[in-house]
Amino acid sequence: MAQEQTSLLQGTLDLLILKALALQEMHGLGISRRLEQITGGTFQVKPGSLFPALHRMEEEGWLTSSWGESENNRRAKYYRLTKVGQKQLATETERWGRISLAMAQALEAS
Amino acid sequence: MSFFPRIRHLFRNLWRKQDQENELSSEISSYLDGLTDEKIAAGMNPERARREARVELGGIEQVKEQVREVQAGRWFETLAQDLRYGLRILVRNPGFSAMVALTLALGIGANTAIFSTVYGVLLRPLPYAHGGQLVVLHQQASHAQLANVPFSVKELFDYRDFNHSLDALVEYHSMTFLLLGDNSAERVQTAIVSANFFDVLGIKPLLGRTFLPSDDTPQADPVLVMSYEYWQHQGGDRNIVGKTFRMNDRPHTVIGVLPPFPQYPAQNDIYTPTVQCPFRSSAAVIGNRQARLLTVFGRLKPGVSLQSARADLSTVAHQVATSYPEIYPSSYGYAAVIAPLREELTQRARSTLLVLLGAAGFVLLIACANVANLLLARLLKREREFAIRTALGAGRLRLARQLLTETIVLALSGGLLGLALASPALSLLVKFAERFTARAAEVRIDGTVLAFTFLVSLATGVLFGLLPALSVGAPVSDALKQGSAQTTSGRGRQRLRAALVVLQIAVSFVLLIGAGLMLHSFLRLQKVDPGFSADRVLTLQLTPDFTHYAKPEQLRELGDNILGRIRAVGGIESAALATNFPFNPAGVTSGPGNIAFEIEGQPVSKGELAPQVDPTYVSPGYFETIRQPLLQGRLFSDHDDPEALKVGVINQVMARHRWPAEDPVGRRVSFDQGKTWIKIVGVVGDAREYGLDHPAKDEFYTPVAQSGVGTNLVVRTIVDPDRIAPIIRSALHDVDPYMAVDQVETLEHLRSESVASPRVTTILLGLFAALALVISTSGIVGIMALSVTQRTRELGIRMALGQSKSSVVQMVVRQGLAVAVAGTALGLVGAFSIGRLLSSLLFETSSTDAATFAAISLLFIAVAAFSCFVPARRATLIDPFTALRQE
Numbered sequence: 001m002a003q004e005q006t007s008l009l010q011g012t013l014d015l016l017i018l019k020a021l022a023l024q025e026m027h028g029l030g031i032s033r034r035l036e037q038i039t040g041g042t043f044q045v046k047p048g049s050l051f052p053a054l055h056r057m058e059e060e061g062w063l064t065s066s067w068g069e070s071e072n073n074r075r076a077k078y079y080r081l082t083k084v085g086q087k088q089l090a091t092e093t094e095r096w097g098r099i100s101l102a103m104a105q106a107l108e109a110s
Numbered sequence: 111m112s113f114f115p116r117i118r119h120l121f122r123n124l125w126r127k128q129d130q131e132n133e134l135s136s137e138i139s140s141y142l143d144g145l146t147d148e149k150i151a152a153g154m155n156p157e158r159a160r161r162e163a164r165v166e167l168g169g170i171e172q173v174k175e176q177v178r179e180v181q182a183g184r185w186f187e188t189l190a191q192d193l194r195y196g197l198r199i200l201v202r203n204p205g206f207s208a209m210v211a212l213t214l215a216l217g218i219g220a221n222t223a224i225f226s227t228v229y230g231v232l233l234r235p236l237p238y239a240h241g242g243q244l245v246v247l248h249q250q251a252s253h254a255q256l257a258n259v260p261f262s263v264k265e266l267f268d269y270r271d272f273n274h275s276l277d278a279l280v281e282y283h284s285m286t287f288l289l290l291g292d293n294s295a296e297r298v299q300t301a302i303v304s305a306n307f308f309d310v311l312g313i314k315p316l317l318g319r320t321f322l323p324s325d326d327t328p329q330a331d332p333v334l335v336m337s338y339e340y341w342q343h344q345g346g347d348r349n350i351v352g353k354t355f356r357m358n359d360r361p362h363t364v365i366g367v368l369p370p371f372p373q374y375p376a377q378n379d380i381y382t383p384t385v386q387c388p389f390r391s392s393a394a395v396i397g398n399r400q401a402r403l404l405t406v407f408g409r410l411k412p413g414v415s416l417q418s419a420r421a422d423l424s425t426v427a428h429q430v431a432t433s434y435p436e437i438y439p440s441s442y443g444y445a446a447v448i449a450p451l452r453e454e455l456t457q458r459a460r461s462t463l464l465v466l467l468g469a470a471g472f473v474l475l476i477a478c479a480n481v482a483n484l485l486l487a488r489l490l491k492r493e494r495e496f497a498i499r500t501a502l503g504a505g506r507l508r509l510a511r512q513l514l515t516e517t518i519v520l521a522l523s524g525g526l527l528g529l530a531l532a533s534p535a536l537s538l539l540v541k542f543a544e545r546f547t548a549r550a551a552e553v554r555i556d557g558t559v560l561a562f563t564f565l566v567s568l569a570t571g572v573l574f575g576l577l578p579a580l581s582v583g584a585p586v587s588d589a590l591k592q593g594s595a596q597t598t599s600g601r602g603r604q605r606l607r608a609a610l611v612v613l614q615i616a617v618s619f620v621l622l623i624g625a626g627l628m629l630h631s632f633l634r635l636q637k638v639d640p641g642f643s644a645d646r647v648l649t650l651q652l653t654p655d656f657t658h659y660a661k662p663e664q665l666r667e668l669g670d671n672i673l674g675r676i677r678a679v680g681g682i683e684s685a686a687l688a689t690n691f692p693f694n695p696a697g698v699t700s701g702p703g704n705i706a707f708e709i710e711g712q713p714v715s716k717g718e719l720a721p722q723v724d725p726t727y728v729s730p731g732y733f734e735t736i737r738q739p740l741l742q743g744r745l746f747s748d749h750d751d752p753e754a755l756k757v758g759v760i761n762q763v764m765a766r767h768r769w770p771a772e773d774p775v776g777r778r779v780s781f782d783q784g785k786t787w788i789k790i791v792g793v794v795g796d797a798r799e800y801g802l803d804h805p806a807k808d809e810f811y812t813p814v815a816q817s818g819v820g821t822n823l824v825v826r827t828i829v830d831p832d833r834i835a836p837i838i839r840s841a842l843h844d845v846d847p848y849m850a851v852d853q854v855e856t857l858e859h860l861r862s863e864s865v866a867s868p869r870v871t872t873i874l875l876g877l878f879a880a881l882a883l884v885i886s887t888s889g890i891v892g893i894m895a896l897s898v899t900q901r902t903r904e905l906g907i908r909m910a911l912g913q914s915k916s917s918v919v920q921m922v923v924r925q926g927l928a929v930a931v932a933g934t935a936l937g938l939v940g941a942f943s944i945g946r947l948l949s950s951l952l953f954e955t956s957s958t959d960a961a962t963f964a965a966i967s968l969l970f971i972a973v974a975a976f977s978c979f980v981p982a983r984r985a986t987l988i989d990p991f992t993a994l995r996q997e
Contacts, residue, residue: 028137029144047141047167048176056180059119070140072147077137 013053015096016043018062018081018089027068027076028054054079062088119181134177138170189515196516206488207520210481214524214570216881217474219531222555222563224470226532227539228463229562230553232456237371237552239312243410244451245276245419249402249427253443254719256704260402263395265430269406269446272426275419276408280310283403284378285387288655288850290356297653297850298340298357301378302387308335310409311374318351318366325365326383328391332362333382338370340379358388359657372548374455375405376699388656399437407451419448441719459546461950462871468947469624469878472617473885474570479610479617480885482574485517486607487896489578510579517575518568525567529555532563542874545867577606604897608929611889615933616940618882619970623941625879626962627948628872631955635865641797641806642692643737646683647857648831649691650823650838653850665819666752671845672823673729679841681829686732687820689725692799693860694822695853702800702807709768710778710787723764723810724799725781727817733759733794735826736857743775743792750813757813759792764808779810788812801864803953824857831856871951886933887977894926894981902988910990922982923975930974934967 020026020034032050035043057063062085070076081089142163149159167173200207235241247269249259261269261281270279281304289298301307308320316338325333334355341350354361362382385391395401410419427446431438438444489496496509533555543550581603652672659665669687676685690697706720714720730746733739741762750757758779765774778787796806814820823842827834835854842851898905905918945957955962 028141047138047173051138051173052176052180055177059181070144074140074143075136076140076144
């Protein structure tokens with residue numbers, strides 16, 4: 001059921017979320033902040049994009065979620081990479097590398 | 111890879127919807143809380159922090175909806191919504207919904223019933239093991255116009271021994287014998303078969319066993335197997351195996367009972383091995399290559415194709431023909447052919463059933479077009495609803511989908527109703543199909559038929575829903591303008607509706623032409639002069655115990671006794687015995703006989719094709735009884751006994767065929783290569799012996815006393831023949847209590863039976879055509895009425911400006927007629943091109959019969975003019991003032 005072709009933007013967001021979760025499990029706001037941090041503030045993900053992406057990725061089987069305590073002692077839903085998700089991260093990273101290289105070459109060519 | 115997690119989520123989304131929703135709410139509020147905490151930590155006051163957090167989030171409900179959109183099972187959700195909404199709309203318009211469902215039910219019901227028959231008869235695999243590999247063998251002599259010559263025992267052995275493509279050859283023939291129980295005597299149709307018969311067909315007995323090779327040896331004890339039907343008729347005793355019945359003067363032990371199955375080649379009461387048939391086992395039959403009485407079928411060896419088997423059998427036929435050139439002269443065009451058993455069984459039913467299926471399909475098509483039209487009309491009323499929904503953000507696709515869901519719900523309920531209508535119709539159809547094929551017994555509504563009905567209903571819904579669905583999505587602003595009753599999108603839709611009506615009329619026209627042609631052909635068939643008079647004639651089949659009448663003179667005496675006794679019964683005009691009579695069901699099934707003869711003075715040289723004739727033995731009084739007129743010479747009398755000169759009577763066809771210029775009376779012919787000669791003493795008129803649609807062939811009649819035995823009693827009565835039948839029965843019982851008497855029928859009934867299948871086909875096609883006409887008439891009325899309603903204002907202005915009422919009527923009628931004429935013209939083209947399919951069912955009627963075409967065209971124009979007249983009259987009643995004030 002996986003979409004054959006994820007659009008560039010959606011693919012980008014997916015890759016960033018996978019990357020953000022690669023080290024540790026996190027809740028939605030945490031992911032949001034982490035993305036801002038690792039992209040140097042370039043990507044500010046709105047909840048309207050973040051949550052659909054998280055739920056979709058969970059249904060794809062890349063992520064799994066569980067409820068836990070946040071740093072402020074609030075209940076929060078934590079997302080974690082699955083094995084499939086790790087594999088997906090690897091594939092997507094490799095693909096992104098190819099695309100960015102190609103894009104860079106294309107733009108440099110006069 | 112991600113299939114299983116998605117399935118798991120799908121279940122959770124659908125069945126634990128509430129949990130899912132609660133979790134989503136908590137997740138989002140926890141995000142909001144987190145965001146607020148951040149802002150407070152950054153020094154903002156709590157209230158402001160909460161407000162800014164909400165702004166940053168951008169609407170809780172929107173986020174939730176965006177999440178729901180990506181969740182698996184969203185599709186089901188929408189469908190369920192559409193269904194709920196659709197059902198509500200349908201229930202709110204019960205009249206409309208009922209009308210649509212009923213129209214579709216008629217169409218779908220007709221299709222289901224006919225498809226069940228087509229499937230059961232033509233498509234379902236034969237109920238025999240390896241049914242696809244069973245083939246029937248035929249010998250042909252194409253130059254002698256003989257397409258299906260039975261096999262002699264010697265021929266069967268040749269084909270059995272020399273072929274390389276068939277696993278087993280089975281022989282079959284059927285005789286009528288007398289079966290004597292403890293205190294009963296019944297004529298039984300007896301199949302005489304080789305021991306492998308049941309094994310090749312793969313039929314396992316219900317009780318006991320079937321035949322073993324040892325049962326078919328000359329020393330074997332006589333045994334018989336009962337058909338399921340005859341066993342039931344005998345009382346269905348489960349302990350019948352081991353009981354004995356006397357037949358042909360020998361005790362036969364019942365060894366088994368068959369399950370109920372479609373019997374091939376014909377329905378029989380009992381089965382016995384070949385050695386038990388006195389004729390088949392006589393040296394005269396076994397030793398005579400030309401004593402042909404057997405039907406032969408076999409099973410292809412695994413992996414052998416029909417083509418290669420055909421080639422193989424041609425080789426054998428060539429071998430046989432060259433070995434006995436005097437029996438198979440090259441002038442006969444001798445050949446052996448095979449046909450798949452399935453084709454053989456269903457050949458006669460095929461064209462009729464396919465024509466009916468086509469007609470039913472057409473009716474459904476018309477019903478679809480009509481319903482689509484109703485829907486389009488209703489869309490006019492719902493235009494505002496759709497406009498509002500569009501304005502609120504519903505996409506065109508979403509609206510189309512909503513409409514399609516509604517129509518499919520309608521179609522499926524129509525299908526369900528149709529299924530209910532189909533089952534009573536089916537039992538009638540099965541009775542009809544029985545006339546053509548033994549497979550009719552297999553017809554029933556099963557899984558395949560249900561699947562068919564479901565798919566047809568679904569397709570119907572899509573078909574009639576698609577057009578209206580595609581037409582939604584008019585410019586919003588127009589539709590929403592207050593007080594505007596008509597919208598600009600109306601014109602395109604009006605054209606679509608007109609096109610649908612044209613289609614309906616065209617298809618109805620084709621159907622009506624079909625029904626008209628069938629009716630024409632049927633009336634022609636009814637008008638055929640059969641060449642005899644059928645009223646007040648009773649026919650009976652007699653089966654004496656032949657073992658008690660072994661000598662010819664004993665049989666002759668029996669015949670004399672029967673006629674003497676019957677003629678003494680009051681209320682009888684005349685009586686006679688014959689081997690065959692017109693419309694005799696047995697005769698009609700087997701077709702005319704073809705016996706070679708020789709005309710005195712015209713010897714047939716070796717290798718030349720001898721003349722052929724259909725022989726009948728009749729007692730004196732036969733021609734008088736059925737009123738077959740004498741044209742020349744004399745008829746038979748009691749003086750034409752065995753000692754007298756051998757005489758014969760021929761029919762007119764034969765007289766013209768063989769003696770075109772001379773007087774046939776006084777000529778002599780021989781049936782035994784000149785050993786004995788028969789003098790022709792008279793010529794009678796032509797009787798259609800084998801059905802009204804079969805022109806008379808050469809017939810040769812000889813007196814029973816000089817030829818053999820006639821077991822059909824033909825009686826002309828003065829009173830009602832049905833009332834006298836029991837008296838005749840008891841009189842026959844007086845002559846010989848052990849003589850079976852059955853197939854007691856009036857000739858009138860047999861005559862009407864002989865045209866029953868064209869009659870039923872005509873009635874069915876007529877019904878379909880009438881249904882089509884009614885549906886399309888309502889289509890014309892509907893479209894015209896709507897058009898008048900929509901043009902109320904225009905017509906009002908016209909009348910206010912002085913246009914006369916009659917010219918308004920003319921205008922409206924002209925518009926309707928244009929549609930009708932266009933439909934008729936299209937229908938004419940269709941009828942011309944597909945009428946040919948009917949031609950195999952037509953009797954002396956061309957498939958482009960001008961009278962039929964003209965009559966149906968006129969009928970259509972008249973019906974169309976009439977259906978336009980009603981709305982047109984309504985147009986004249988428009989009051990210009992009211993019309994103008996409507997806006």
